[in-house]
Amino acid sequence: MATIQLTVVTPEGKLFEGAAERVIVRATGGDVCVMARHIDFSTSLGKGEGRVTLPDGTVRRAEIEGGMLHAASDAVQIITNHFTWKEA
Amino acid sequence: MAGASMKDIKLRIKSVQSTMQITKAMQLVASSKLRGARNRMEASRPYMEIAQRAMKDIVSHNLAEDSIYAQRREVRHRLYVVIAGDRGLAGSYNANVYKSIDWDGMPEGSYSVITIGRKARDFFQRRKVEMPAQIERVENLSVEDCEPLAGEILRGFEAGEYDEVVLCYTTFRSVLTQTPVLRNLLPLEPVQAEGRQRQMLCEPGAEALLRQFMPQYLSGVIYSAACDAFASEQAARRVAMDSATKNAGEMIEDLNLRYNRARQSSITQELTEIVAGAEHS
Numbered sequence: 522m523a524t525i526q527l528t529v530v531t532p533e534g535k536l537f538e539g540a541a542e543r544v545i546v547r548a549t550g551g552d553v554c555v556m557a558r559h560i561d562f563s564t565s566l567g568k569g570e571g572r573v574t575l576p577d578g579t580v581r582r583a584e585i586e587g588g589m590l591h592a593a594s595d596a597v598q599i600i601t602n603h604f605t606w607k608e609a
Numbered sequence: 610m611a612g613a614s615m616k617d618i619k620l621r622i623k624s625v626q627s628t629m630q631i632t633k634a635m636q637l638v639a640s641s642k643l644r645g646a647r648n649r650m651e652a653s654r655p656y657m658e659i660a661q662r663a664m665k666d667i668v669s670h671n672l673a674e675d676s677i678y679a680q681r682r683e684v685r686h687r688l689y690v691v692i693a694g695d696r697g698l699a700g701s702y703n704a705n706v707y708k709s710i711d712w713d714g715m716p717e718g719s720y721s722v723i724t725i726g727r728k729a730r731d732f733f734q735r736r737k738v739e740m741p742a743q744i745e746r747v748e749n750l751s752v753e754d755c756e757p758l759a760g761e762i763l764r765g766f767e768a769g770e771y772d773e774v775v776l777c778y779t780t781f782r783s784v785l786t787q788t789p790v791l792r793n794l795l796p797l798e799p800v801q802a803e804g805r806q807r808q809m810l811c812e813p814g815a816e817a818l819l820r821q822f823m824p825q826y827l828s829g830v831i832y833s834a835a836c837d838a839f840a841s842e843q844a845a846r847r848v849a850m851d852s853a854t855k856n857a858g859e860m861i862e863d864l865n866l867r868y869n870r871a872r873q874s875s876i877t878q879e880l881t882e883i884v885a886g887a888e889h890s
Contacts (some may be wrong), residue, residue, distance in 0.1 A: 531753045532829040534652030538836045549821060550813050560807040563667055565821040574686050589822045591663040593809075600660045602752050 523557035524576050525592070529583075529599045536604055537573070544597055546590055547573040555592050562592040566601060582607045615833040615875065616866040617782055622861055628681070629857035635698065636850035640746075643784070643843035649737040650722035650781055650810065652843035660826055663848035667818070675818045677767060678823065679797045684835045688741075688762065688771035690794070690831060695747055700787040700841055700849035702787070703728045709789040721771070723758055725835055727752070741765065747839045752832045759827035766795050778834045779841040785848060787841035794827065830842040 522544055529537040545554045547569025568586040588601025668679045692708045721739040724730045726747045742761040765771045774795040780789045811818055
């Protein structure tokens with residue numbers, strides 16, 4: 522399956538950089554899912570859980586508060602000041 | 610006569626030695642702080658790049674041309690965010706930040722300043738410049754500390770008090786070179802589009818998106834710049850203290866030479882006196 526190149530960046534550092542199958546985030550207007558070949562897209566984020574599906578099928582969850590998601594030509598960036606992985 | 614001068618030289622040597630101890634210690638402190646500061650700077654740099662690129666992307670898609678954050682207005686009042694050091698003794702680090710802007714060339718009252726760092730605050734307080742907000746310490750600054758500044762910038766910009774917001778700080782290139790830079794924060798600048806424009810979707814509309822993201826964006830960018838500036842300060846101090854230590858070493862060598870000469874001449878004089886006395890008796 523086609524993947525997107527996901528980068529999660531906060532002012533304190535890059536928290537993720539790599540391929541992902543899909544990204545689900547809580548945008549201000551509701552949950553949004555971004556997959557490969559998505560139209561160029563920007564949205565502001567609310568407070569909620571984000572889910573990243575990696576190419577091997579594992580799902581990583583994270584707590585996100587505010588910021589934005591920016592997708593352009595299969596490069597997706599989550600730019601936020603508050604991002605914490607919730608590791609199982 | 611010779612004895613007094615020998616004592617003077619001895620005292621000078623002592624005082625230069627204690628100065629050298631201080632500069633040496635400061636150099637060591639700066640080196641160890643630089644290590645941590647560089648790590649923080651390297652971690653925060655991607656945010657600045659990626660966030661600014663994303664913002665420019667939104668603005669250049671003409672989605673936000675009506676947004677007040679992208680509109681250029683005639684600049685009557687500018688706000689500078691100046692990041693300098695907390696302490697001196699860092700070579701020309703602090704002076705270079707101030708020198709990057711021609712303050713005297715601007716009419717009084719045409720600009721306000723937000724400062725980060727004690728030295729910056731003192732500089733502008735002396736010049737009696739209006740300072741709507743400030744942070745006293747650059748060291749161990751957190752993103753949360755920058756949020757009130759971002760709030761003040763946005764409040765003033767939205768109210769039309771500031772027509773342009775410029776960030777002024779020092780960027781770290783290497784331990785030996787740090788360059789002062791000016792970066793326009795507001796209004797947002799579009800990139801020149803090359804070729805065919807791609808379409809872009811913005812939710813919930815560019816204006817609302819910018820309004821929601823702006824506070825985080827500004828505090829993140831200011832934090833990132835402050836990390837850069839702090840690493841530059843430590844590097845500048847390390848280099849300045851290194852050369853001060855070297856200079857002190859050279860001075861001690863020179864004084865030692867003078868001391869030995871004075872000692873030699875006093876011995877010679879004493880011998881001459883003894884010999885002359887023996888001849889007379």
